[in-house]
Structures are given as C-alpha cells and as structure tokens.
Ligand SMILES: Nc1ncnc2c1ncn2[C@@H]1O[C@H](COP(=O)(O)OP(=O)(O)OP(=O)(O)O)[C@@H](O)[C@H]1O
C-alpha cells in the first residue's frame with residue numbers, strides 16, 4: 298500500500314533543498330520526476346507534500362547539513378563541497394559525523410581547486426609554505442594542507458575569493474571552478490583539485506526511524522530509477538538475423554537487448570534500453586550495419 302499524504306506530522310519525511318541558486322531548479326525537477334508534488338505555502342519556504350507525505354523545506358544551501366544534523370529535516374540536496382566542508386569542520390571540533398552522502402545526483406558538477414597567479418611557475422604544493430590562501434572552504438583546505446604537510450595561512454572569505462590576490466589579501470586561492478572563466482578573468486590558473494563535486498542527496502549518518510525510513514527507501518528506489526534513465530532512450534529496430542553480430546557491438550551501453558523473432562522469414566525485432574547518447578551518427582552506423590526502421594523513444598520511468 299502507498300503511504301497516505303495525510304500521515305501525522307512526525308511520520309512525514311522532510312527534504313531541504315536550496316531556495317534559489319544553482320541547485321534549486323534541478324533539485325525540484327529531480328524530486329518531481331520521482332512523483333512528488335507539493336502545495337506551496339504563502340511564504341514559499343515550506344511546501345506540503347500532496348502525492349506522498351514528503352515535504353520540502355526551502356533554505357540556503359549552507360544550512361542543509363546542520364538541519365539534517367539537528368533532525369529538523371531528514372534529507373537534503375546540497376553540493377558535496379558544502380557537505381564535506383561542514384563534515385570536516387565538525388570533525389575538527391571533535392563532533393561526531395551527523396550526516397553523510399546517500400546518493401550522487403549527477404548535476405551541479407564543479408571542483409574545488411587551488412589556483413595561483415598566472416605568473417607563478419607551479420612546481421608543487423610545497424611552494425605554498427608560508428603563503429596566504431583565500432577560501433570559503435577553510436576546513437577542506439586546512440585538511441588538504443595538513444595531508445600535504447604544508448604550513449600556510451588560511452584566509453577566510455565568504456565570496457569573491459578570486460579577487461583576493463589582486464587586492465593583496467592572499468597569494469593564492471582555493472575556490473569552486475566550473476568553466477574556469479572566473480579564474481581566467483582574475484589572472485589565476487588552477488594547479489590542483491582538492492575535490493570533485495556535484496549535487497548529492499544527503500541524509501543522517503544513522504538510520505531514520507522505521508516509518509520515515511520506509512518512506513526514504515521508497516524515495517530512494519524511485520530516485521535510483523530516475524537517475525538510471527535520466528539520459529536513457531529506448532531504441533527499437535528490425536534487422537536480418539545474420540547481421541546481429543555486427544549490431545550488438547554498436548550497443549555497448551544497452552541493457553541486455555531484447556531480441557524477438559518475426560513471423561516471416563529470418564528477420565528479428567530488437568529492443569534496447571541505451572544508457573548512453575543515441576546520436577544521429579550512431580543511428581547511421583546501425584543502419585549501415587543492417588538495421589531498419591530505427592525508432593528512438595524517451596523513457597518516462599523505470600523501477601528495477
Ligand atoms: N560555477 C559553478 N558551476 C557549477 N556548479 C557550481 C558552481 N558554483 C557552485 N556550484 C555548485 O552549486 C552549489 C550552489 O551554488 P550557489 O552559487 O547557488 O550557492 P550559494 O550562493 O551559496 O547559494 P545560497 O543562497 O543557497 O547560499 C555550490 O555549493 C556548488 O556545489
């Protein structure tokens with residue numbers, strides 16, 4: 298039986314997502330693709346789950362790990378960079394791990410990188426000894442410096458980190474990089490990556506109670522299905538049996554293709570769920586190898 302949306306408040310699952318910013322729309326879209334829908338409150342900070350007893354809390358991304366740690370919400374969608382930073386910070390202060398990454402979600406990709414002025418002849422981390430490094434990720438940077446055995450000064454800035462070297466506040470920086478355009482615009486170059494990040498589903502380090510745990514499991518199953526088919530297409534076509542050995546190598550990303558024998562003659566009908574890109578070029582290669590009537594269909598949902 299599906300959980301009723303009228304479940305008592307203590308048994309409802311609460312998920313925190315970014316109110317506005319890079320992760321806000323894709324996070325909501327992903328949860329919507331899992332069949333969740335909400336009635337929005339007037340202040341739009343809390344959305345009551347209608348299709349399932351799963352509510353949304355719209356917050357600043359930096360608050361999400363703390364909200365999970367305090368049990369104010371059960372799950373959250375946040376950048377791995379934020380989750381790890383706050384985890385390292387807690388660990389540095391002797392705190393027990395209170396949250397962890399449950400799933401990588403495949404959007405919001407970026408990296409936390411160390412960058413130095415263009416003019417530096419970068420030889421390695423030992424060059425940072427005694428230098429000042431500006432960052433919004435002090436715990437991650439401090440941990441990395443300790444791993445490298447480097448004694449450097451960490452300068453904490455909450456934003457516009459890339460400008461610090463030009464202002465004379467720092468010699469190098471450690472910040473998020475995606476296209477690299479911000480670094481280039483500030484005459485900086487990335488020299489090493491501290492962590493690869495993307496949006497993640499975060500949850501408590503310990504298990505949820507039985508009722509909310511069951512709801513979380515249901516959501517995770519849907520999420521895994523949604524993530525699995527996010528870039529998937531269903532490919533349908535026909536082909537003579539003799540060309541099958543030429544066709545199958547063109548479908549390396551297909552889950553065990555279904556092969557059906559057609560009534561008349563030696564023709565086969567094939568159905569393949571492809572997890573990689575089904576490009577025009579690929580369709581043309583299949584056609585050259587003997588496939589006919591190629592059809593590419595979107596996949597709406599999948600439950601393993
Ligand atoms: N340039 C980028 N390209 C891709 N992803 C990024 C980039 N910058 C940040 N991110 C990812 O998106 C997350 C959210 O970034 P955003 O800039 O929206 O955060 P914010 O300004 O801290 O928002 P908030 O107002 O919620 O505190 C980051 O923590 C990181 O995981």
Ligand SMILES: O=P(O)(O)OC[C@H]1O[C@H](OP(=O)(O)OP(=O)(O)O)[C@H](O)[C@@H]1O
Pocket residue numbers: 456457458459472473474475476477478479480
């Ligand atoms: O490599 P790029 O594609 O240039 O992206 C990197 C920039 O993106 C983020 O800043 P954002 O634009 O979110 O501004 P912020 O300083 O307000 O966080 C990040 O802090 C970098 O400054």
Ligand SMILES: [Mg+2]
Pocket residue numbers: 357358359
């Ligand atoms: Mg933030």
